[in-house]
Amino acid sequence: MRLFKLAVLISFIFSFQLFAQIENLKTHSQMNLDCKKCHICDTPTKANPCLVLCPRNKIESVRHSPEEGPDNIVLNEIKSEKDLYQPVHFTHKLHAEMSLMAGGCSTCHHFNPPGKIVKCITCHNTERSRADISVPDLKAAYHRQCMGCHKTWEEKTECESCHALNTTKKSKLVSKPSMENVHPKITIPTKIVYETNTEEGKLVTYFHNDHTSLFGLECTDCHTQESCANCHNQKPNFVSSKANEDEHARCSSCHDTENNCSKCHKNELTKPFDHFAKTGFALTGFHATNDCSNCHKVKNKFTGLKKDCIYCHKNDDGLFDHQITGVKLDETHSEFECTDCHAKNNYLAKPSCADCHDDYSFPNEVPGEKVK
Amino acid sequence: MSQNRRDFLKTIAAIGASGTALSAVTPKKLKAGPTNILSDERMGVLVDTTVCIGCRKCEWACQGAHDIEQKDFDTYQHDDTFNKDRRPSAQNLTVVNKYFEDDNPITAKLQCMHCDHPACVSACIVGAFSKQENGSVIWDTDKCIGCRYCMVACPFQVPSFEYDKALNPKITKCDFCFDRTKEGKLPACVEICPVEALTYGKREDLILEARKRIKNNPEKYHNHIFGEHEVGGTAWLYLGPKDFTTDNVFPKLGNNTAPGVSESIQHGLFAYFVPPVAVYALLGGIMWLSKDRDSKKENK
Incomplete structure (x- = not known):
């Protein structure tokens, strides 16, 4: 009997180990992989896994604030036989700030490993004549990134909007490359009236300033997937082809757009938000400048507070x-x-x-x- | 390789004097055969028209590399050039045109495609054209007699003639920067392209790379590498969002080599001097018959 118990115990342990091994098989160390595919050195350790930075097949989400990166960078790594243009002074911080409204750092820093953001030069070769042609060289990488957005609104190739000429000859083009690290002042709209195609409640009056100043929303709270061309396109030709839920996507993060259509869709223009008219509590003195969330602490819940x-x-x-x-x-x-x-x-x-x-x-x- | 006109005429005279008998004996050794190498290591260029931004810097660099007069390089941008469909010419060995203007326009660079089985090499009656080991299709201006057969033969209508020159006009076309690549440099257009819409590499590597791009971005590319099989394959390969033949970027061409049919007929006919002998025999026969008839008439 004792022997039987021992046998059961031993078999239990072994079976456990078997399961553990199966579990292990799922980790990459047990898989039939070439170590060098991910590790640069022969003996990777936990402290120094010496992971290959690129190329990575998947775009990793990296999230850093624009302040963490450099302000301005002079892109002078590429030298050719004859440099027609001077290096570009890239306003990194400005671009990083604007990118927050359009997908963040990974808009440009694609295939970035988790953690530290790597420079373009880490993966992109400075030499055009090279063995691995699957990754564009550095010159191409820079230009593709820049032109990807810049051409969508300028619709033409204007080298001198970024590069100064490398000759003494004066450029015929008027626009000068800007070295300043500030975006020109953006005019923030106050009231936007949307004319919808619904029969009942055709008009939606949207008070942008209420949302930004009164409700304390940041630009990036709503503008997350903007295209540069939305603002920069000189001849906007937008045809709204969005489905119903897309149209409401921005509102529905706070408002219930499934029900209560008549709350926003009215037959006439509506007035801006008035706390007194809605609740009977006038926002005076300090309260007038207070953020909503200072009092309405639970997100998206604005009821239940008392006037006392x-x-x-x-x-x-x-x-x-x-x-x-x-x-x-x-x-x-x-x-x-x-x-x-x-x-x-x-x-x-x-x-x-x-x-x-x-x-x-x-x-x-x-x-x-x-x-x- | 270089041969001046005198040498060439000497060769012709020598062949004329001693040719016929010899050629009947050893036809293979003397069969007209210009350099026509199809190396596995041949190079090519992958043109990704979805990446091209239409800056026309390649045109500027090409002119510089071939001692053709350049305009100010900032005049190449945003002018009205794209309004007309241009063809490669003696002043512009390569041209960038705009296509599919109505929706999602692309810009595409045109130049000699450097065919694997070049029709110009086949058509050239003096053997001036050759396909080199690195893939370039070049020609020897000293051998060229200006017959312009290459222009007629080319399925892409690339070679052009300096019609405006009264004295010593020449055939011109893209030579794949043969002089530059010999020195280990890149072709001028490939080197200057800001976005690397032109990728220089071994042709077989380029095809693999092109397939990868199509596979990774099926919504971006039309699933076809133009030049992989067209007219038997070309060194320059094109990727684009649509079928190029729908907007006449390229003509509709089969996969048969351009010189394939014509060469087999010609080489077949003239092998072992059969047609000349047959023609002479026929003519001789007619003469012999009619002579007999004439003498009969006189006898009457």
């Missing part, structure tokens, strides 16, 4: 945090009821000191210490 100040402004003792108004009440005053100073629950009007004191007046004399 204490609902939001509560201190650790569960009382109104008077400090928020700019005056930290001293010990004596913090004992009072609110209405002792703020007559008739009117918190907008200046409190009357004269109700208790003979020769005090707010705000020349304050019932505590001024903060801020």
Whole structure:
């Protein structure tokens, strides 16, 4: 019996090991792969896996902020027999910032391994005459990346919009390559009226400024898959061929576009968002400049808040945090009821000191210490 | 390879004097055979018209490499050149034209395709044309007598003639930068292309690369490598978004080699001097018959 138990135990262990081996087979080390396909060195370690940077078959998602990269780069790695043009001064940061609205770093840094972003020169050879023709050389890689967007809006090849001529001869072209690292000021629209093809509720009035300044949305919150040509095309010829859900894609991340059509689709123009008209709580003073999310903390949930100040402004003792108004009440005053100073629950009007004191007046004399 | 006119005439005279008898004895040794090498290592260029941006820098560089007068290189961009369909000429051995103007236009560079079985080599009556080991189809201007048969023979209508020159006009066409590649340099157009729409490499490698591009981007490319099989294969290969023959980028051509049919007829007919002998025999027979008849008439 004992022997049988032992046998069961041993077989159990072995079967476990068998499973473990099957599990191992799934990892690449057990697979019939050429190590050199991914590792550069003979003995890769965990600390230094010496992975091949390129080419990678899949575009890896890399996410870095534009500030992490260089501001401007002079692209002078390519030298030819006769340089017709001077090297390009590439405004990297500016392009990186704009790319946030169109797919991010991987728009240009394709096939990037995870982690650090590699330069174009890491994979693209500076020599055109080379053995591996499957990867474009550096000159081609640069031009293809640039022209991929620049040609979509200029619709012509204008070398001198990026390159200065390498001769003393003056260029006939008017446009000069810009070396500045700022995008020209973008005119942000305030109100856009969409005329839709629905029978009921033809008009959708969209207040862009409400969304940006009032609701505190960043450009990249909505503009994620923009094409440069959307803004830069000199002769826009857009034909909307989007399906219904595509049209609503931008709105539906916050709004329920499946139901409640009439909330946006109206027969007449609508007025901008008015917090008082909707909720009865006027946004005055500090509240006027406050981001929605400061009070409406749960994302996309804007109901359930109460008008009482204490609902939001509560201190650790569960009382109104008077400090928020700019005056930290001293010990004596913090004992009072609110209405002792703020007559008739009117918190907008200046409190009357004269109700208790003979020769005090707010705000020349304050019932505590001024903060801020 | 170079041979001046005098040498050439001497050769012809020598053949004329001692030719007929010898040729009947040893036809293979003296059969007119210009250099026509089809090397496995032959080079080519893959033209990816989906990448070309139409800057026409290749035209500028080509002129420079062949001592043809260049215009200011910034005048090559955005002018009205694309409004007309141009053909390679003595001033522009290569031209870039715009095609499929109505939707998703492409720009494509045209020049000699450097056929694997060149019709010009076959048609040239003085053996000036040759297909070289590196794939170039070149010609010897000293041998050329200006008959312009090559122009008629070419399925792509590439060779052009300096009609505007009264004295010593020459046949011109792209020579695949034979002088540059001999020195290990790239063809001038390939070197200058900013986007590497022109990839220089071994022809077989280029076909593999082209297949890979089609496989990886099936929505971008029309599934055909123009020049892989056309007229028996060409050194220059083209990839594009559509069938090139639908907008006359190239004419509709079969896969048979251009000189294939004509050569087999010609070489067959003239082998062992059969047709001349037959013609002479026929003429002799007629003479003999009519002579007999004439004498009969006189006797009457």
